[in-house]
Amino acid sequence: MTGDQTNTATSGPSGPYLAEGLPAPRPASDGLDEPYWSAAREHRLLVQRCETCGTHQWGPEWMCHTCQSFEVGWVEASGRGTIYSWQRPHHPVHPALRDQGPYLVVLVELDDADGVRMVGNLLGDPLQEVVIGAPVEAAFEDHAPDVDGVEPYTLVQWRLAAG
Numbered sequence: 001m002t003g004d005q006t007n008t009a010t011s012g013p014s015g016p017y018l019a020e021g022l023p024a025p026r027p028a029s030d031g032l033d034e035p036y037w038s039a040a041r042e043h044r045l046l047v048q049r050c051e052t053c054g055t056h057q058w059g060p061e062w063m064c065h066t067c068q069s070f071e072v073g074w075v076e077a078s079g080r081g082t083i084y085s086w087q088r089p090h091h092p093v094h095p096a097l098r099d100q101g102p103y104l105v106v107l108v109e110l111d112d113a114d115g116v117r118m119v120g121n122l123l124g125d126p127l128q129e130v131v132i133g134a135p136v137e138a139a140f141e142d143h144a145p146d147v148d149g150v151e152p153y154t155l156v157q158w159r160l161a162a163g
């Protein structure tokens with residue numbers, strides 16, 4: 001196994017970061033965030049960018065928060081950022097996580113998107129020391145359909161980046 005496997009969080013035998021059984025995310029029925037989920041399936045990270053004033057924003061909105069334009073499009077981000085904040089939950093917040101804790105949740109500030117921040121899990125040892133400002137990169141965690149016919153989806157997680 002080589003190539004783009006290195007960019008896939010689930011390429012090893014360990015499976016997804018959090019236990020199976022959590023509700024699968026679905027694009028909103030109004031279609032607003034569909035470009036984000038489709039790109040994630042292709043291991044690309046999209047954020048919104050206003051076509052009037054050029055400001056990036058996240059999460060998805062119909063209107064630019066900076067200039068109130070409705071001309072909001074999507075652009076690809078590098079997937080690189082830094083840890084802005086983090087949390088290490090020890091208690092399960094969902095029955096599927098009963099045997100999971102602790103795990104790491106990070107708020108990542110993207111390097112190339114006007115400082116927008118995204119929430120995800122920090123891959124690796126859940127007991128590792130987490131440093132505010134540490135460089136991270138997106139890791140795309142693919143989920144196949146389950147027995148209930150849930151559409152495949154990909155979660156954007158985060159891993160520490162080299163130097």
Ligand SMILES: [Zn+2]
Pocket residue numbers: 050051052053054055064065066067068069
């Ligand atoms: Zn704008």
